Amino acid sequence: MARLILFNKPFGVLSQFTDNKSPTRRPTLSDHIDVPGVYPAGRLDADSEGLLLLTDDGKLQARIADPRFKLPKTYLVQVEGAPDEAKLDMLRKGVRLKDGMTRPAQADAIEPPALWPRDPPVRFRKTVPDHWIRLTIREGRNRQVRRMTAAVGLPTLRLVRWSVGDWSLEGIAPGSWREGS
Known part of the structure; x- marks a missing residue:
């Protein structure tokens, strides 16, 4: 087994x-x-x-x-900036990266999740807000989530893969x- x-x-x-x-x-x-x-x-x-x-x-x-099996992978992503509907829609439709278009993703703004503290902590900047999104993709390019969020103007500060399939x-x-x- x-x-x-x-x-x-x-x-x-x-x-x-x-x-x-x-x-x-x-x-x-x-x-x-x-x-x-x-x-x-x-x-x-x-x-x-x-x-x-x-x-x-x-x-x-x-x-x-x-x-090829398109197993969904869900990430909790702390981003720099505010994920408005326009930016979330870009993620939902697919984002053009240097290596081509990504497949459409599920993307939603979420409240900060109850996660463990990160060591070292994420840098804090008083003048730049941060928010969380839940992003589900069905492919796995190198550093794909970070590149997708950066492409829509939301640089990733913290990335936690929450689930793969079930x-x-x-x-x-x-x-x-x-x-x-």
């Missing part, structure tokens, strides 16, 4: 088990997960937080990570994991 792990990846942790590129060792999955034979299904940048799925099943890994972070503390099904 396939093993599936739902991990709440903290800020600064690499989505891999080793760090061979940095002269100063950065935190990796091996600092949090001591389960042999599992590998990440997709990735989450070091400066992003949230749900990372790991499995020992290659077919499941492909189904989760491959954009799997979510609900009840998983940062740096912790649980078995999924």
Whole structure:
């Protein structure tokens, strides 16, 4: 039977088990997960937080990570500026990036979510407001959410992947994991 792990990846942790590129060792999955034979299904940048799925099943890994399957990924995004309806509509219709148009996304302004504090904290600027949006995409280009929000004039300050398909972070503390099904 396939093993599936739902991990709440903290800020600064690499989505891999080793760090061979940095002269100063950065935190990796091996600092949090001591389960042999599992590998990440997709990735989450070091400066992003949230749900990372790991499995020992290659077919499941492909189904989760491959954009052909259009598995929805929902992010809670703290942005600099105010997400008015015009900017949200741009995200909903798809945004032109250097590598082409994105697929339409679900995008809504939300109240600040009850999340754990980030370490280090997001920079605070008295003169620039920040807001939160919930963004659901069905593809996975490199740094796509950050590039989409920047393209509509809402630079990302904090990015937390909340769910992938039916799997979510609900009840998983940062740096912790649980078995999924």
